[in-house]
Amino acid sequence: MxxxxxxxxxxxxxxxxxxxxxxxxxxxxxxxxxxxxxxxxxxxxxxxxxxxxxxxxxxxxxxxxxxxxxxxxxxxxxxxxxxxxxxxxxxxxxxxxxxxxxxxxxxxxxxxxxxxxxxxxxxxxxxxxxxxxxxxxxxxxxxxxxxxxxxxxxxxxxxxxxxxxxxxxxxxxxxxxxxxxxLANFRVFYTFHGLSSHAAGAPHLGRSALDAVECMNVMVNYLREHMIDEARIHYAVINTGGTAPNVVQSEAQVLYAIRAPKVTQVKELFERVSNCAKGAALGTGTTVDIEQVSAYSxxxxxxxxxxxxxxxxxxxxxxxxxxxxxxxxxxxxxxxxxxxxxxxxxxxxxxxxxxxxxxxxxxxxxxxxxxxxxxxxxxxxxxxxxxxxxxxxxxxxxxxxxxxxxxxxxxxxxxxxxxxxxxxxxxxxxxxxxxxxxxxxxxxxxxxxxxxxxxxxxxxxxxxxxxxxxxx
Ligand SMILES: [Zn+2]
Missing domain, CATH: 3.40.630.10 (Zn peptidases)
Structure with missing residues (x-):
């Protein structure tokens, strides 16, 4: 032609x-x-x-x-x-x-x-x-x-x-x-806030944001067994709260990617992942900010x-x-x-x-x-x-x-x-x-x-x- x-x-x-x-x-x-x-x-x-x-x-x-x-x-x-x-x-x-x-x-x-x-x-x-x-x-x-x-x-x-x-x-x-x-896909930041303290001298006065990130990730890894096969969840720890193990980490942040075939399915998973974050915050005595920064259809x-x-x-x-x-x-x-x-x-x-x-x-x-x-x-x-x-x-x-x-x-x-x-x-x-x-x-x-x-x-x-x- x-x-x-x-x-x-x-x-x-x-x-x-x-x-x-x-x-x-x-x-x-x-x-x-x-x-x-x-x-x-x-x-x-x-x-x-x-x-x-x-x-x-x-x-x-x-x-x-x-x-x-x-x-x-x-x-x-x-x-x-x-x-x-x-x-x-x-x-x-x-x-x-x-x-x-x-x-x-x-x-x-x-x-x-x-x-x-x-x-x-x-x-x-x-x-x-x-x-x-x-x-x-x-x-x-x-x-x-x-x-x-x-x-x-x-x-x-x-x-x-x-x-x-x-x-x-x-x-x-x-x-x-x-x-x-x-796959539809959300990116979400979970930012945990705790209390810093001397990790050996006064650990009971600290509340570790890094612990919260770890607990959240463990919970999400258990959640995988109970989600649809086509879904994908992965994360990157963006901020570990510092490089000193002898300081209780007062802030830590993890970025999640949550994917599934349909946006409605991602929305549902997002809520469940956020519940893991809230549970981790409750258990570790920290607080969490949740910020969704992107959404792909x-x-x-x-x-x-x-x-x-x-x-x-x-x-x-x-x-x-x-x-x-x-x-x-x-x-x-x-x-x-x-x-x-x-x-x-x-x-x-x-x-x-x-x-x-x-x-x-x-x-x-x-x-x-x-x-x-x-x-x-x-x-x-x-x-x-x-x-x-x-x-x-x-x-x-x-x-x-x-x-x-x-x-x-x-x-x-x-x-x-x-x-x-x-x-x-x-x-x-x-x-x-x-x-x-x-x-x-x-x-x-x-x-x-x-x-x-x-x-x-x-x-x-x-x-x-x-x-x-x-x-x-
Ligand atoms: Zn590309």
Missing amino acids: RYVKDLAQLVEDRKEATLRISDQVWEYAESRFQEFKSAAAESEYMKEMGFKVTMGIGGEETAFVAEYGEGKPVIALLGEYDALSGLSQEADIPELKPIVPGKDGHGCGHNLLGAASMAAAVALKDYMVQQNLPGTVRYYGCPAEENAGGKAFLVREGCFNDCDIALTWHPGWTNGVTQSGS DYISTDVIAERLQQHMEAMLPIGYTEEEMEYAKKFQEVITDLDRKNLQGMAKKVGGKNAKEILDKPLWDFMTYPQGGSKGSTDVGDVSWVVPTGQFGAVTWAAGTPGHAWQVVAQGKSPVAHKGTLFAAKVLAATAYDFLTDPELVKKARENWLEILDGETYPGALPPDAKPHIW
Whole structure:
């Protein structure tokens, strides 16, 4: 199809700028709500490309929207650019080697994610100019996908209210359209306050906040036996109350992630976890403050959009990696753990059946995978998918078997392999966005399909009304 080729060429024409920005964002490696340089790099480029840019949307300083055109339909391309804590890693080296130990790194490939969505918006805009097409294309720069659910705040503030279709993707090691199924997720801080005292001289005068954290965690670990199988609960002790064992800790803090398939299930679990915290406080003679800082909703896939994404992916694959790129990927495959290798073998069986062995020999899975089951992680794209019919897919940007949220992802994040996958994603996004931009009937069909899937349910947005984007 002519337009698919034309749009792909437009993506290629501007690939230097796209990949330069992706690499720049990789270097900046800014985490939740601190993505000032990353948002500036992308938004400046969008201005240069003729988009109208509005910074700081939805009460988030590092969020922006770049818009071109006017009127209906409004097609939204979603991008991200936040890094992960403590994952600093040198590029292209298949061994753990932080650039600055303890600093952040792009362990989820969001530098690529933003760059491809941005490139798709620019290519579509270039085509709209060439072909004199009506309608609106937007690129949303969405901060803090990791740990804070930045898009949920944008949804709460109505930033997507007039959008007709939303499209996005995620880097990874398989090519496939994302099905429903990511988990709803709350992040909650439990902060305990006790009384400090000399731990040997006057322990009876102290009330330990650290004891309270430990008691709470033990109770939650017992609670696991009595919750639904699909739920996930994990925690990080953020503040242990100090480094001196001979001082009774007067303050301690633990951050919980509580996940389940549906928001209503997470709400119920949240209450039970909070009861563990209150029980621990009561038993240890401390008090507890409970602060929910984020809420992710589960992801709703709209079939009409998913089908379009799939058609374009099938038509455009393979990405076409060179021998040299395969060799590069192999080096990273060699350093995965035995457990990750088992996981890879399991995946090969699942997607390849009898051909599992053949697939396992490929360091880059440059083919289509069906279906791309919803991950047991969470994404704030879920929140958007409840208010706008949304489509999402994964594309190959690193070696098969690479563990997520790990230094290996950071290391491969500005390689030719990652770059190729990013341009492929941009082309799929641009072609799919064009389909909806130019076909009101298709937009209508997607909307009807989406409403049918929601079956009367409405956005379960669970952010407390007074919750603000939170840096910690
Ligand atoms: Zn991610």
